Amino acid sequence: MAALGSINLNKILYFICNVNIILYYFSSTQVMGALSPLDPSSFSRPELAIIKHASLSLNIDFESKVLNGDAILNFDVLEDIGELVLDISSLSIESVELDNGTKLKFDIGEPVPNFGSKLTISLPNQALVGEKLKVKIKYATAPTASALQWLEPNQTSGKKHPYLFSQCQPIHARSIVPCQDTPAVKFTYDAEVTAPEEFTVLMSALRGEVRSNRTTFRQPVPIPSYLLAIAVGVLEQRSLGPRSLVWSEKEEIERSAWEFAETEKYLQAAENLCGPYVWTQYDLLVLPPSFPYGGMENPCLTFVTPTLLAGDRSQADVIVHEIMHSWTGNLVTNKNFEHFWLNEGFTVFLERKVGASLISDPVEAKKSRDFHSLLGLQELSEAVNEQFDPSNPLTRLVPDLNGVHPDDAFSRVPYEKGSLFLRYLEDLVGGSDVFDDFLRSYLNKFKKQSLDTDQFKAYLLDYFKDNKQLKTVDWNAWLYTSGMPPIIPAYDTSMTKSITALVETISQSNATISSLDVRTLNAHQLIRLLQELLERPALPLEKLRLLGKEYGLETSTNSEIVYRWLRLCIRSRDEDRLGDAFDFVNRQGRMKYVRPIYRDLYAWEDVRDRAIDNFLKNEQYMMHVSAYTLRKDLHLKD
Numbered sequence: 001m002a003a004l005g006s007i008n009l010n011k012i013l014y015f016i017c018n019v020n021i022i023l024y025y026f027s028s029t030q031v032m033g034a035l036s037p038l039d040p041s042s043f044s045r046p047e048l049a050i051i052k053h054a055s056l057s058l059n060i061d062f063e064s065k066v067l068n069g070d071a072i073l074n075f076d077v078l079e080d081i082g083e084l085v086l087d088i089s090s091l092s093i094e095s096v097e098l099d100n101g102t103k104l105k106f107d108i109g110e111p112v113p114n115f116g117s118k119l120t121i122s123l124p125n126q127a128l129v130g131e132k133l134k135v136k137i138k139y140a141t142a143p144t145a146s147a148l149q150w151l152e153p154n155q156t157s158g159k160k161h162p163y164l165f166s167q168c169q170p171i172h173a174r175s176i177v178p179c180q181d182t183p184a185v186k187f188t189y190d191a192e193v194t195a196p197e198e199f200t201v202l203m204s205a206l207r208g209e210v211r212s213n214r215t216t217f218r219q220p221v222p223i224p225s226y227l228l229a230i231a232v233g234v235l236e237q238r239s240l241g242p243r244s245l246v247w248s249e250k251e252e253i254e255r256s257a258w259e260f261a262e263t264e265k266y267l268q269a270a271e272n273l274c275g276p277y278v279w280t281q282y283d284l285l286v287l288p289p290s291f292p293y294g295g296m297e298n299p300c301l302t303f304v305t306p307t308l309l310a311g312d313r314s315q316a317d318v319i320v321h322e323i324m325h326s327w328t329g330n331l332v333t334n335k336n337f338e339h340f341w342l343n344e345g346f347t348v349f350l351e352r353k354v355g356a357s358l359i360s361d362p363v364e365a366k367k368s369r370d371f372h373s374l375l376g377l378q379e380l381s382e383a384v385n386e387q388f389d390p391s392n393p394l395t396r397l398v399p400d401l402n403g404v405h406p407d408d409a410f411s412r413v414p415y416e417k418g419s420l421f422l423r424y425l426e427d428l429v430g431g432s433d434v435f436d437d438f439l440r441s442y443l444n445k446f447k448k449q450s451l452d453t454d455q456f457k458a459y460l461l462d463y464f465k466d467n468k469q470l471k472t473v474d475w476n477a478w479l480y481t482s483g484m485p486p487i488i489p490a491y492d493t494s495m496t497k498s499i500t501a502l503v504e505t506i507s508q509s510n511a512t513i514s515s516l517d518v519r520t521l522n523a524h525q526l527i528r529l530l531q532e533l534l535e536r537p538a539l540p541l542e543k544l545r546l547l548g549k550e551y552g553l554e555t556s557t558n559s560e561i562v563y564r565w566l567r568l569c570i571r572s573r574d575e576d577r578l579g580d581a582f583d584f585v586n587r588q589g590r591m592k593y594v595r596p597i598y599r600d601l602y603a604w605e606d607v608r609d610r611a612i613d614n615f616l617k618n619e620q621y622m623m624h625v626s627a628y629t630l631r632k633d634l635h636l637k638d
């Protein structure tokens, strides 16, 4: 009877679940219209005709905050078709024509909020499988293009000239060029950009000739659309090594050159693990403070936030992370953003391996790798338990993004759960010696391609087909179950033990707090300490203030430390530090810092309105993605 009862219950649950899935599918397809079968975030149909190369010719108009020009898209036709379908967002399309000059009819679908519109181009005759098509689209971007931030001179360090930069990941490329805005498609590109003469134009490509106000570029390695990038400003450069320059406004150039002086060393360590660097040039661009991310792995030219300029090279791990994307993400790419962990989990995993390889003593190297993994575990726990909750489907390693904007799904989960999963697999198959060979083989197999999680799984299982341990992996629990990972590796805790003991002491009511407690800690250990304190009940004000003074937190210039210190102050309801917290979120726009601080301020009922006022006053200076996500954090309407 009991068994029969449970079968019936299972059947009922199964039925309810399926009805929900069906209803959900219809509601999300209604949101997006006809979806790409390859990517829930794109309208385009690359399985019918796929872009192989794009030639862009663009003019930068700072006055009207518009890019205008044309894109010539080269397609390979994969099925007999009468139309092409592309993604656009707020673009004004002037004309579409074939390379023989034939004008083409086009239709722009009803815009879907945050996803843009479907651009359908009618072909005069059926294009047959195997044909090649060249289509020229004349267009202009909107001043509100979600990929672009147009800065007024007073938002730059020099205060004299405007500045423009882009952030296309995940699906903002469609706001600067009509394209198949899905990472399932990879294409090479060339570009010719005109800007006022004193400006430097940079792109995610190799820079060619610069003649008066015209700069040319070429990217010979196929990239997904989210890696298109452009920045235009009055910039300086310094050499960092044989294949690297650092670019910034002149006010930051010396500090930037010092902070990132070890770039070539990281590149060589990365090549030792992953094989040759294929992108020829690896430059860094230090952006104005409103740049929303720590770094963005734009090929040939990583974009970074100036909050990395800590003056102690302690945030070099971000540079190593961006360098590792040259293999995972840029060369081997997730097919759509449901498989984002294939980009980010792998990159974090490699970042920590390469970081450890720079330490000569193997015992210390292992300790350091595990120490950083434990920091990552703290960040994962915060994402799972605070940003979301453990039952939230967005805490799955492979989430369902039908009807969900990837920017809304963004968290540390794909980074840290993904990296932890790879570490679990590495331990299971016998450690680095065997797993490093697998990694190189995986990179070689999928280079210049896009793949999904099933392809990764199949390749791993085939590579290790004789390994019995791999048969014990609970794939469903790792990939499709929400919450923390099912197994946490046995990390070496020798670098965190003393910190946990110190946190324990600080938490005692009679604790004595002195600068001597932290004199031997490096920046990362201090970060660990602050993060552990954030996981505990708020400190009493008196103790908090003593900590700030004795541990040098009040005067730190390291943004990772300042960020956690200010969160501790907010948690302890220290009204005297509110000014510092508002200054911090107004001075820079790195979402890793700004979003949790705003969420903490929102949770403090007495200051909630001040936080909202501060946001509304500063929203106009933020990049689209920051304003968009902060509005949600502060429960404001779009």
Ligand SMILES: CC/C=C\C/C=C\C[C@@H](O)/C=C/C=C/C=C\[C@@H](O)CCCC(=O)O
Residues within 6 Å of the ligand: 169, 170, 292, 293, 294, 295, 296, 297, 337, 338, 340, 341, 397, 399, 406, 407, 408, 409, 410, 411, 414, 590, 591, 592
């Ligand atoms: C499962 C997740 C689903 C979708 C996410 C896809 C894209 C997320 C989108 O919001 C763009 C992310 C861009 C990230 C760029 C750089 C980061 O690695 C920076 C990390 C944070 C920081 O250090 O500031």
Ligand SMILES: [Zn+2]
Residues within 6 Å of the ligand: 321, 325, 343, 344, 347
């Ligand atoms: Zn990354």
